[in-house]
Amino acid sequence: MAKEMYVVGGSKGGVGKSFVSTGLIDTLMYRNENVLLIESDTSNPDVWKMYKDSVRAELIDLDTADGWIDLVNVCDSEPESVVVVNTAARNNRGVVTYGTTLSSTLEEMQRTLRTLWVINRQRDSLELLKEYLDALPSTVVHVVRNGYFGDERKFELYNSSKIRKTIEAADGKSLTFPDLADRVSDDLYSNRMSISKALTELPIGNRAELTRWRNQMHKVLGEVIDG
Ligand SMILES: Nc1ncnc2c1ncn2[C@@H]1O[C@H](COP(=O)(O)OP(=O)(O)O)[C@@H](O)[C@H]1O
Ligand SMILES: [Mg+2]
Incomplete structure (x- = not known):
């Protein structure tokens, strides 16, 4: 088996x-995994800028057929790395058109595909999720x-939705x-710093907040990684 792809x-x-x-x-x-980052937000590659010095990082435009070919080839070349694909806004268009380039090759690559679908409290987050599920x-x-x-309870639209039942019936989690704190997230973004670099360079109070958040975040994402 190759490592997972997210x-x-x-x-x-x-x-x-x-x-x-x-x-x-x-x-x-933090768990000593090798990470391969695919940054597909080529107009604003913020994650690529933060992590290009610490992991292998590729910029790939997933609005084009070529981009999906490159995605599959680069994933296939690094079976020992966990792949993380950061997507851009309106990524569904590319998924609907070219998603089968990836889904038809997963079995041969021996990769499992997991999606973390990030939502705010609005309805369109859920409508776009339905479209994504149909395409992939x-x-x-x-x-x-x-x-x-x-x-959590403010996400009532999702919490009481039918799509939540669909997700959880298919072994998906709701996290x-x-x-x-805004001032610390601003530090990360404005200095293009990785989290571990920020943990050595920020002032002590900012580092304490970052550590608090990081521990919580590791626990939440750990549920997906271990699940
Ligand atoms: N969990 C969070 N904690 C603190 N700030 C956040 C959080 N999520 C988003 N933000 C803020 O919202 C902004 C936009 O988030 P970002 O991850 O860039 O969105 P997207 O990649 O979906 O466009 C970030 O720059 C950050 O300031
Ligand atoms: Mg982004």
Whole structure:
């Protein structure tokens, strides 16, 4: 078996896809996994900038057929690495058109595909998830309520939705990703720092908040990695 492949999706801008990708890479590295990052947000490659010095990182445009070919080839060349794909807004279009390039090759590559679908509290997050599931039925989807938008019970639309039942019946989990204090998330973004670098360079108070968040985040994402 090759290592798992994770797609961090949501198909909307600003829901926290990059943030969750960053957290997932950090969790995997903390567990001594080799990570291969595929950054498909080629116009704003924020995760690539933060992690290109610590993991193998490729910029691949998943709006094109060529991009999906490259994705499959690079994954196949690194079976020992866990793959993390950070997606861009409106990624569903590429998935609908070219998703079979990936799903038809997973078995031969011996990769399992897991999706972390990041949502805010709005309805379109869920409608886009239905579209994604139809286009890529070969994936297990875990839904990530981003705590940045409020605590778990505020996601009532998702919590009481039919799609939640569908997800959980197919072994998907419903998770809540913790909220990091804005001033510390701003530190990460403005300095393009990885989480582990920030843990050596930020002022002591900021590091303490980052550590609190990181421990919580490792626990939440650990449920998916171990599950
Ligand atoms: N869990 C979180 N804790 C703190 N800030 C967050 C969190 N999630 C998102 N943010 C903030 O929202 C902004 C947008 O998130 P980002 O991950 O870039 O979204 P996307 O990649 O989906 O466009 C980030 O720059 C960050 O400031
Ligand atoms: Mg992003």
